[in-house]
Amino acid sequence: AQSVTQPDIHITVSEGASLELRCNYSYGATPYLFWYVQSPGQGLQLLLKYFSGDTLVQGIKGFEAEFKRSQSSFNLRKPSVHWSDAAEYFCAVGAYSGNTGKLIFGQGTTLQVKP
Amino acid sequence: EPEVTQTPSHQVTQMGQEVILRCVPISNHLYFYWYRQILGQKVEFLVSFYNNEISEKSEIFDDQFSVERPDGSNFTLKIRSTKLEDSAMYFCASSAPDRGSYGYTFGSGTRLTVV
Numbered sequence: 001a002q003s004v005t006q007p008d009i010h011i012t013v014s015e016g017a018s019l020e021l022r023c024n025y026s027y028g029a030t031p032y033l034f035w036y037v038q039s040p041g042q043g044l045q046l047l048l049k050y051f052s053g054d055t056l057v058q059g060i061k062g063f064e065a066e067f068k069r070s071q072s073s074f075n076l077r078k079p080s081v082h083w084s085d086a087a088e089y090f091c092a093v094g095a096y097s098g099n100t101g102k103l104i105f106g107q108g109t110t111l112q113v114k115p
Numbered sequence: 116e117p118e119v120t121q122t123p124s125h126q127v128t129q130m131g132q133e134v135i136l137r138c139v140p141i142s143n144h145l146y147f148y149w150y151r152q153i154l155g156q157k158v159e160f161l162v163s164f165y166n167n168e169i170s171e172k173s174e175i176f177d178d179q180f181s182v183e184r185p186d187g188s189n190f191t192l193k194i195r196s197t198k199l200e201d202s203a204m205y206f207c208a209s210s211a212p213d214r215g216s217y218g219y220t221f222g223s224g225t226r227l228t229v230v
Contacts (some may be wrong), residue, residue: 034219043206043223044158090158101210102148102171103219105158 002027002052002095004106008087021076021109023091032094033074034042034103035065039087047089050074061085117141121207121222128169128197128229136192136225143146144220147190148208149182150176152224164190196230 003026008028013019026032035047048059055067065076088110093102120139128134140147144188149161163170164182190209194201207222 017174036221041226046219046221099174101146102157102163103150103161104160107157 002045002046002093002102002104004091004093004105004111006089006091006097008109009107010110010112011115014114015083017059017079018074019076019078019085019111021057021089021091021111023074023076023106024072025091025093027093027095030103031074032093032101033061033065033067034094035063035074036075036090036092037087038108044090047076081111081113083113086111117143117220118229119207119220121127121205121225123225124223125226126228128227130199131196134194134197135218136153136194136205136207136227138222139188140188140207140209141189141220144209144211146170147182147184147212148210148219149192150206150208150221153200153201154207161205170211178194185223194227197227199229202229203226 029036033050036044037047038044045062049058050057050066050067059062063076063078065074067074084102088108090108091106094101094103119141123136126134147164150158151161152158160173162172162176162182167184179195183191204226206223206224208219210219
């Protein structure tokens with residue numbers, strides 16, 4: 001069955017430090033992978049997505065993610081975290097069924113940024 | 116940039132009452148979805164809708180739930196007799212005609228509180 005695992009429920013980093021959020025997926029075919037960010041009380045904003053091609057994808061707000069098929073991972077990184085990056089981050093895999101593609105989300109990682 | 120619009124942003128209802136959550140997808144999108152996020156938990160797929168019929172639904176989407184596209188612009192989720200456990204944030208999403216692009220756009224959500 002398709003699934004997404006985000007091993008870290010909560011991460012705290014200092015402002016200016018680097019960040020890596022882990023994501024592992026289980027999916028039988030070539031995965032379509034996504035990272036979303038959710039600020040408190042807000043909706044889901046797409047940070048970046050991977051469909052095919054270059055395994056290092058760039059997103060908005062200075063985020064990037066690397067697809068590693070051998071490790072079934074799609075980790076999110078940012079070289080220098082800003083206080084405004086504090087939010088909930090969700091990794092998701094896209095699963096086709098007929099004409100539609102539902103997203104399967106991980107449990108999320110809460111990022112806290114220390115001044 | 117085109118948006119998915121959801122109304123209301125917050126709805127409080129009594130247990131056993133019917134509620135209708137409304138969404139206006141992006142105009143040229145053909146695939147429509149509802150997702151749910153119980154407080155503190157991950158985002159879960161409820162249902163997908165294409166060509167005026169349900170394409171796929173999860174086990175959460177039981178007979179108490181229904182979806183409709185009553186006109187060319189709105190997409191609604193109805194819960195016939197709400198239960199306390201239906202309290203959650205409900206997200207509408209739409210995606211582009213090119214299913215390969217996974218051009219998913221989420222609305223800001225409706226927070227449903229059942230009392």
